[in-house]
Every structure is written in structure tokens, then in C-alpha cells.
Amino acid sequence: MFASAPAVSAGFATAAAVETTRSTPFLLITAVVAIAVLLVLIIKVKLHAFYALVVVSLLTAVAAGIPRGELVSTLTSGFGNTLATVALLVGFGAVLGRIVEISGGARVLADTLLARFGEKRAPLALSVASLFYGFPIFLDAGFVVMLPIIYTVARRLGGSLMLYALPAAGAFLTMHALVPPHPGPVAASSLLGADVGLVLVVGLLVGLPTWYVVGYRLAYALAKRSPFLPVPELLGRPSDSGDQPRPGFGVILLVLLLPLVLIFGGTASSTAVANYGVAEDNALVVVLQIIGATPVALLITSLLAMLLLVVRPHRGKVGSRLEEVVDDAVAPVCSIILITGAGGMFGRVLTDTGIGGALAGELDAAGLPLIVAGFLIAVALRIAQGSATVAGTTAAGLLAPAVAAGGSLSALQLACLTVAIAAGAITFSHVNDSGFWLVGRFLGLDTATTLKTWSVVATGIGFMAFALVWILYAVVS
Secondary structure (H helix, E strand, C coil): CHHHCCECCCCCCCCCCCCCCCCHHHHHHHHHHHHHHHHHHHHHCCCCHHHHHHHHHHHHHHHCCCCHHHHHHHHHHHHHHHHHHHHHHHHHHHHHHHHHHHCCHHHHHHHHHHHHHCHHHHHHHHHHHHHHHCCCCCHHHHHHHHHHHHHHHHHHHCCCHHHHHHHHHHHHHHHHHHCCCCHHHHHHHHHHCCCHHHHHHHHHHHHHHHHHHHHHHHHHHHHHHCCCCCCCCCCCCCCCCCCCCCCCHHHHHHHHHHHHHHHHHHHHHHHHHHHCCCCCCCHHHHHHHHHCCHHHHHHHHHHHHHHHHHHHHHCCCCCCHHHHHHHHHHHHHHHHHHHHHHHHHHHHHHHHCCHHHHHHHHHHCCCCEHHHHHHHHHHHHHHHHCCHHHHHHHHHHHHHHHHHHHCCCCHHHHHHHHHHHHHHHCCCCCCCCHHHHHHHHHCCCCHHHHHHCHHHHHHHHHHHHHHHHHHHHHHHC
């Protein structure tokens, strides 16, 4: 039934890479050895992940033949580009989360969720909340903001943190992987000429059952089998807010929903410019795109949280309290930010050496059905260089000539192909993925446990989503 799908024609464009003299087999072996060495350094030698990632990135770049003049720039650009994306999101998100924690807002939200769902269904409650919260906001920012609520529920109920955190992380990952306005599906839609609205519909049709079966059920089962995990103090010690009255549920909801509204407004304005002829210099569009950028949205929201949850309850007499709140929030996450940047460095090295392109080229010659090739190329690129967005975007760019040459795909088939690529791009999250380190370190997991839990959930989400979208693709063909 599936064989009727168009096949990939050999010879479409390959991903850009630094010129090296190494053969494809050598590059592939280099990647495998590099990952193995990295795992040994972190798990067996107990070298700090930041140092291990930097050392292995340097050695891999040298072994793969990156020219000496480009060696340092490759390392620093991978590190810097990742920090440019992650550092502000994590920093502002950590401050926002800490304010929600110390004000008593996390406890207010936890009480509300538990009252609605019951204590026995607390993991489901947190996963559902994360599913909705993850619709317009990136995984890293949304997860950090949700952490104080997850921490509070875990402390109150006394179970392992994994029981509550992993299903929430699975929900965030599902939305981030499959559904616009997240960057991977949007970029792939643009390159393939797919309608973003249809991609959203297909992403939800595929994503909701995938979330329930893998993002929630499988995540919860893995969490139950994992060793007990205490709640870390990465966002500071739990605070009881003293004599300060707890904020109302509406105030906390406003603080948590504001970044979603701002980000969604920015996305809607971009869509209006791209698809409905709205002028790019329209004053409202300009404002929405500025305040709708994720770092700006989180900056605005964290400042509002300071005003509503720190300044107002103390009638403006806060002294150095605001400075202390920011220091308490940012200091513990500096290590996470550095590790995340180093993960981006490792991914950049694997990209620039041409390892990802080599894998894609091998799949190119296989003559697979288009939707299968798109998924597998995205998987190969994800394994090779770590970034889901880069994997999805590159795979879509590689497939675009074949899609254009075929010219026979319907709008719905194009949407299915886009979601299949997005599904492949989220699989096999491992040590070259900055998100792997972000989630693992915020939960206080060691590398081996992160591979056994987070990586398994990510891979399950990708494969189930692909299976469902392939069936839909076959039905509409």
C-alpha cells in the first residue's frame, strides 16, 4: 500500500559543509567514536559534561579534517549560536519560575491542578497543562517556567520527581516537534511549499494520540521504573513566602499565559504578512513582532511578575529583594547554560564536517518512498548533529527538489510529508542535542538515566508520529 508513494530521485542537493578530505566511511566512523568517547568521559571518567563536550568537539573537528584556520571559529560559532538562542530563554524563564515559586504562586497552581484532577492523576494534570502551554512556546522556555509547579507538586505528594517531570517534558516535546508555530515544522513547511494551516491540523491529529501513548503513558512507565529522584534546588530553596499573602489564581494565570499571548501575536502577524498581504511596515505588525519574539516576551513577563508578585505585595518596599531574586534564579542555571552551549558546539562540529550530509547522501541513493526518505534523512541528520530544527529544515531542503520535480502531491500529502520530517527530526535525542542536557540537568539526572528516559521518550514520539502520519498519507494518496 505504501509503495505507491513517489520515490526520491538520486542526486538532489546535499547539505553545505566545511571542505574536508575525509571519505564518507571515515566521517561516519569518526562520529560513532566521538559519541562513544564522550559517553565514556562523562559516565565512567566522571569528567564534567561541559569539559567533556568541549574536548571531544575539538578532537572530532581535528580528526574530521576541519581546516586549521576554521577550527576555532567552528567551535565558537556552535557554542555562541546555541547560547544566543538558549541563554536568554533559560535566564528569563528561570527568573520567572523563581518569582512564581517564592510568591507562593506555584503552590496556588499546584493546589488548583490537584483539586481538579486529584492527587493520583497529578502526572496527567501536569502533562495536560504542559501540552497546552507548549503549543506556542518553545520547549526550553516552557519547561523552565513550568518547573516550579512540577517541583511543588513533587514536594507536596512526596513521590519521585520523575513521575511528574517526565510526562510534562514529553508533552512539551510533542508540541515542539510536530506543531506550528514551532520553528522545525514552520521551516519545513516553507521549504516544501506546504500550507502551514494544514500542517497544524495534521500535526494535532498525529500529535495528540502520540502525546497520550508516548509522551504521557510511556514517560510515566519509564519514570516508575527509574530510581527515586529527589527535587533539586536549581531554582533556589523552596520558599513559604512568610507572611506575604498568596497571589490569586488569576494573577498567576496572567503571568503564565502572557508569554503565550505575546508569542502567538507575533506568529499571527508574520502569517498575516506572508499570506494575507498585510504590509510588513504596518505599525501593529512591527510592535507584535518585537514583543512576540520569545526572549522579549519572557523579558516583559518576568518584569511584570516582579511588579505583581514582588513589588506590589510588599507595597514597593523591596530594598535589594529584586536583585536577590534574580541572583538566586540565575546562579544555579549557569552550569546548565554552559553545558547546553557546549552541546551546540558538538552538534556544529558534526554538521560542519559533513557527517550529516554523508548520512543523507547514503539515504538519497536508496530510492525509498518520498515520505519514508524524508523521515529517515531527518533521523540521520538528528543523530549526526543534534538539533531538531536543523535536522528538519535540512531534510526538507534536501527533499524540496524531488517534491518540485514530482509535482503530483496534494496539499494534504505535502502536510503529511512535512510532519513526517518533523517526526524524524525529534528522534534519538542524545549527547549532541542541547535539549538533552537542558532537560537532564534541570531534573538532576545523570547522563545514563537521561539516555534511558528522555532519549527513549523522544524516539518513541518520533516513530509513533511517523507511523500515524504515514498511514494518513497512504489513505489520502
